[in-house]
Amino acid sequence: MREFTVPPVEAAPLDGGLADAVFARAAETPDAVAFGRRAADGSWEDVTCARFRDEVVALAKGLVAHGVRFGDRVAVMSRTRYEWTLFDFALWTLGAQPVPVYPTSSADQVLWMLHDAEVTACVVEHEDHAMTIGSVVDRLPRLTRLWQLDPGEDAGPGAVAELTAAGAGIDEEVVHRHRRAVTPETVATVIYTSGTTGRPKGCVITHAHFLVETDAVLAGWEPLFRSRPGDQASTLLFLPLAHVFGRMVEVAAVRGGVKLGHQPSMTASVLLPDLTSFRPTFVLAVPYVFEKIFHAARRKAEAEGRAAVFDKAVDVAVKYAEALEHKAFGLGPGPSAALRMQHQFFEKTVYARVREALGGRIRYAMSGGSAMDRRTGLFFAGAGVGVFEGYGLTESTAAATANPPGRVRYGTVGRPVPGTTVHIAEDGEVWLHGGQVFSGYLNDPAATAAVLNDGWLATGDLGSLDAEGYLTITGRKKEILVTSGGKSVSPGGLEERVRAHPLIAQCLVVGNDRPYVAALVTLDQEAVDHWLAIQGRPPLSPAELVRDPDLETEIRRGVVAANTLVSQAESIRTFRILAHPFSEEHGLLTPSLKLKRKAIERAYAAEVEALYG
Structure with missing residues (x-):
């Protein structure tokens, strides 16, 4: 479509x-x-x-x-x-x-x-x-x-x-x-983009843009805003x-x-x-927050000697939510009696504890800013917190699409919010049209003309629509890597899957004009400290960690798991563990925690060269 x-x-x-x-x-x-x-x-x-x-x-x-x-x-x-x-x-x-x-x-x-x-x-x-x-x-x-x-x-x-x-x-x-x-046409604010690819641009957003956006979200996601x-x-x-x-x-x-x-x-x-x-009663967050809460819950269970029980509860939650998803779309009868019994068994021992970590009253959440792993969304839904993943930009005054209540398709960013049209251009780029699309960039008519055409916003993101209007983001036009063998690779999905490993904080996939795809990986220090303690090992310095063979084996598992989702030509052949995370302080992340790819590749040029040595 x-x-x-x-x-x-x-x-x-x-x-x-x-x-x-x-x-x-x-x-x-x-x-x-x-x-x-x-x-x-x-x-x-x-x-x-x-x-x-x-x-x-x-x-x-x-x-x-x-x-x-x-x-x-x-x-x-x-x-x-x-x-x-x-x-x-x-x-x-x-x-x-x-x-x-x-x-x-x-x-x-x-x-x-x-x-x-x-x-x-x-x-x-x-x-x-x-x-x-x-x-x-x-x-x-x-x-x-x-x-x-x-x-x-x-x-x-x-x-x-x-x-x-x-x-x-x-x-x-x-x-x-x-x-x-x-009036609605009065300018409400100028919000500067985070500047992943250059100098930030000021998005001119009117009162009308916010009024249209928030009224659409309030009406379309009423369970979130009504208790x-x-x-x-x-x-x-x-x-x-x-x-x-x-x-x-x-x-x-x-x-x-x-x-x-x-x-x-x-x-x-x-x-x-x-x-x-x-x-x-609800929260709105980026996927990073949900990942942190999940990993913190698992580490606590592991420290209490209940890791196997927690992992089983996760599997049951995922299967339970997946069965409800299939039922919502007429693809199945819903959870079986046996699955309902298993789910009920873990309710007090695991799921209620996860909800308690979020305050105890929470029933819904909305996620945006970057892609959420399908399994993460299913787990939270199975644990009693329905997560509505959405998609938008500063230029669209936040959400342009979101999964609707009662018909969440996990792994997608949902359908257009009311009053919005999503169009997929010939090259796969996502275009948006609606009353929340911004007026243009302040003092920059050339940049405005490059993204706005007769009210249509060219997002720079690549995606696809299914028959029911659910949007899946597959990459970003400017981030597509082309190996020296001519293979096009969208790094975002691979990076997301690698980051699903609990010890990994960040991942940057490289390979443009190179013979194969490789990756730079940073560590979640809190998770690594816990991993060492569970093994009865003392803390290690950053320099010791990057040379630790057991840690390298563990990180390799995360990379191999990510590679199962892509063809061999797109898979990560090798990786390098870095001693320190990418930070905003060093100019490697935007304030919204997005990777500044060119800046990272420049900062770690020697490490990238070593991947191909």
């Missing part, structure tokens, strides 16, 4: 802007809980709809007092936290445009984005971010104001308190005059708000009446305790 459309859901005509939902909810349900916010003692404090509205208005008045006006661009450089959402909606109330900046951005990246967007003010989280801005401020003549959320000891009030105090004398009607001037009677739906947002996926979640939660919490880290040791205390 070349093209598939899902018609839009019936919705009210687009009107106004994103901040209107804050005021509407406060008027309709002032005492309903809108947010869970970290208190000073570490507990979660409820923030009502009315209180959030009042804080938004107070902050907006302060921004006006400091000269922020309709159409101004204000950068926000911070980790995910409540204050970011507060600034987003205060700026949207004024018709201003937040420009998100990843908190790990270098000075050069900050300089480029703030200059390109002609930013006039900036919000940073702490002193380190302020110093990054300060190092380039002399080359940013339009930047005249800087506010710091956490000012440090003896440095006066933070940004929110400072601005709230500054706006005390401003008439609230000034804020509402700005808000009434916002049991008397039990409010809630989610803990730990995705970076500098990424479009996180911003979409933020807007959807406010528009959908979902209680929203913020968590600044995706590190399992920090995230899991907060999931347990916040107890969300």
Whole structure:
């Protein structure tokens, strides 16, 4: 199939802007809980709809007092936290445009984005971010104001308190005059792409783009955003708000009446305790998070001497979910009586523990950002957490496709979200059309013309559609390797399968203009430490690990397993274990954790040459 459309859901005509939902909810349900916010003692404090509205208005008045006006661009450089959402909606109330900046951005990246967007003010989280801005401020003549959320000891009030105090004398009607001037066509934000292949480009996204996207997701995935009677739906947002996926979640939660919490880290040791205390009913994450939770659960079972039981429970969960999948598509009767009994046996001993690690109340999750292994999705579904995998780009305001409730086809990224068309071009490239497709790149008409044609977005991704409109992503046009023998290889699927091994953190497949395919592999240090402890071996240094024959044998198993999915010409013939992971700090990962392939190959040129020596 070349093209598939899902018609839009019936919705009210687009009107106004994103901040209107804050005021509407406060008027309709002032005492309903809108947010869970970290208190000073570490507990979660409820923030009502009315209180959030009042804080938004107070902050907006302060921004006006400091000269922020309709159409101004204000950068926000911070980790995910409540204050970011507060600034987003205060700026949207004024018709201003937040420009998100990843908190790990270098000075050069900050300089480029703030200059390109002609930013006039900036919000940073702490002193380190302020110093990054300060190092380039002399080359940013339009930047005249800087506010710091956490000012440090003896440095006066933070940004929110400072601005709230500054706006005390401003008439609230000034804020509402700005808000009434916002239309769906008003620019809401400029989000810079992560820059895997070059300098980041600023995606211009309007209020309409977010309204169309979030209304489609709220309507099409209602089970996610609606909870049991008397039990409010809630989610803990730990995705970076500098990424479009996180911003979409933020807007959807406010528009959908979902209680929203913020968590600044995706590190399992920090995230899991907060999931347990916040107890969300659903989460939205990248596959990396689900993989980490799965591997952590298995390591715990292994440490307790229950690895064999856990592995059997995984097999049962996968078979159980697969049987339900077949039934949903009319391909089978569903789980057999024997399989249902096995599944029930493992419910309390294994599956409930996995759900408890996610807070205990979670029933659904949405995954995006990169491909999720089919078996991982099936396991979580069999353990009682339905995962809806989706696909989208910054340019499509997050999700363009997602697996629908009740008809999940694991291993695919689902069907178009309501109001969206997916088209497969002659060369296999995925094209998208819908009301959430962005307006273009800021100050870059040539780049815009290269991806936008009469409303169609050429994604650069390769894919296929089945007869029911389910999209499978098979690779990326710019990442296809061609060996010296003329064999085309899409590295993404191979890398994903290699990473499924619990000891492997990252994998980069190489082989362009080379006689065969090879790989660079990095290790999951926590998993390796556990593996050594189970064997009764002492910890090893990175240099010792890369030469350890037993570890090499174990990693080879992961590579061989991945090779079973491809032809011999596409298989990984050899690999090299690296002493250190690819990191954003060293310019080898984007802020959204995507591999910078050319940068990695340059950094490890000697190791790549050795693979072919």
